[in-house]
Amino acid sequence: MKRVGILGLPRSGKTTVLEILMQGAGSGAPGGAARDHVGVVRVPDERVDRLSALYQPKKTTYAQIQFVDSAAAGHTSARAAAKGPDLFSGVRTSDALLLVVRDFENPAVPIEGGVDPARDLRNLQAELILNDLAIVETRIERIGKELRVGKKQGEREHAVLERLRGLLEAERPLREEAFDAEEQKLLRGFQVLSLKPLLVVYNQDERSTRVPPEPGAQALALVLRAHLEREIVALPPEERPAFRAELGLAEDGLSLLIRACYRLLGLVSFFTVGPDEVRAWTLRQGENAVDAAGEIHTDLAHGFIRAEVVACDRLLEAGSEAKARERAWLRLEGRDYQVQDGDCLEIRFNK
Ligand SMILES: Nc1nc2c(ncn2[C@@H]2O[C@H](COP(=O)(O)OP(=O)(O)OP(=O)(O)O)[C@@H](O)[C@H]2O)c(=O)[nH]1
Numbered sequence: 067m068k069r070v071g072i073l074g075l076p077r078s079g080k081t082t083v084l085e086i087l088m089q090g091a092g093s094g095a096p097g098g099a100a101r102d103h104v105g106v107v108r109v110p111d112e113r114v115d116r117l118s119a120l121y122q123p124k125k126t127t128y129a130q131i132q133f134v135d136s137a138a139a140g141h142t143s144a145r146a147a148a149k150g151p152d153l154f155s156g157v158r159t160s161d162a163l164l165l166v167v168r169d170f171e172n173p174a175v176p177i178e179g180g181v182d183p184a185r186d187l188r189n190l191q192a193e194l195i196l197n198d199l200a201i202v203e204t205r206i207e208r209i210g211k212e213l214r215v216g217k218k219q220g221e222r223e224h225a226v227l228e229r230l231r232g233l234l235e236a237e238r239p240l241r242e243e244a245f246d247a248e249e250q251k252l253l254r255g256f257q258v259l260s261l262k263p264l265l266v267v268y269n270q271d272e273r274s275t276r277v278p279p280e281p282g283a284q285a286l287a288l289v290l291r292a293h294l295e296r297e298i299v300a301l302p303p304e305e306r307p308a309f310r311a312e313l314g315l316a317e318d319g320l321s322l323l324i325r326a327c328y329r330l331l332g333l334v335s336f337f338t339v340g341p342d343e344v345r346a347w348t349l350r351q352g353e354n355a356v357d358a359a360g361e362i363h364t365d366l367a368h369g370f371i372r373a374e375v376v377a378c379d380r381l382l383e384a385g386s387e388a389k390a391r392e393r394a395w396l397r398l399e400g401r402d403y404q405v406q407d408g409d410c411l412e413i414r415f416n417k
């Protein structure tokens with residue numbers, strides 16, 4: 067399951083955003099700001115509904131994305147100096163970041179210097195870069211020591227780290243850079259934050275007409291009226307559309323956010339079908355049949371032989387796997403097959 071980490075300055079609306087994502091169902095564990103709140107969000111998908119209508123399975127499972135509401139950003143350096151807890155630990159292993167930026171007036175929640183989302187966004191981005199720089203420098207120091215005592219295997223890593231340091235010192239987020247396969251592999255181990263795809267959310271009130279700035283490569287920005295959206299998800303589902311129409315809001319905030327995360331992460335959905343379960347899974351675009359098998363179970367990836375593939379539209383049109391096979395719409399694909407959005411897969415594997 068893909069994880070999206072929610073970050074933002076204190077009182078910017080992070081928890082409110084998570085509550086919307088949870089469709090007003092509550093975000094789970096109560097607790098103070100320092101504690102991570104986790105929400106698993108069901109991804110609405112009418113293809114799953116249609117497959118489920120066809121198979122009448124015992125169970126229907128939608129794709130899920132996990133959202134983590136982290137502790138507030140800010141004061142990281144002071145904390146680091148005091149060797150306090152890592153404020154970003156909750157989002158360090160996430161696949162993408164959702165940055166909540168305050169763009170609402172609220173006298174009950176004062177903000178130093180007044181509401182200024184562009185300033186806050188700049189500060190947050192700088193915070194991520196500084197945090198990455200600290201990681202990179204610590205690692206450079208350690209490898210430097212090893213190199214001095216004659217351990218040569220760190221040379222390549224050292225070169226990559228020096229490149230990262232140069233970029234970060236120039237205040238360039240790593241997500242905007244191109245890295246080759248070897249560098250990417252190294253980077254994964256560092257868990258750097260400015261490399262993660264970024265969704266910037268301006269949390270706006272009715273008065274604001276600010277437009278978020280161009281967020282750069284591998285990033286998206288959107289406007290959300292979190293306060294209002296939360297009121298809407300607090301209503302029973304059948305009352306929501308009318309209320310939304312009354313307010314002149316087109317798409318609901320929930321699906322807006324989820325679709326943005328899908329696009330940002332370059333996600334595709336694939337399905338497994340049968341009388342027991344119809345289920346949607348997510349992969350990153352470009353991932354192959356073995357990756358798909360691994361999402362389902364590691365055993366399936368290890369013993370992978372072949373995948374039987376049919377596009378879900380075709381399967382729905384044929385009405386059954388047998389009829390799809392008759393029409394030669396089912397294909398056998400090997401390990402390297404790039405899974406397409408909407409594929410139904412059956413993995414053949416050795417136990
Ligand atoms: N007027 C107004 N108030 C908002 C809006 N969004 C959030 N708030 C309020 O601002 C306060 C902070 O919102 P939260 O969602 O708790 O923000 P947070 O980022 O999780 O806060 P911390 O976890 O304490 O850092 C709450 O009192 C919200 O009701 C908004 O769009 N308009």
Ligand SMILES: [Mg+2]
Pocket residue numbers: 080081082099135
């Ligand atoms: Mg909060």
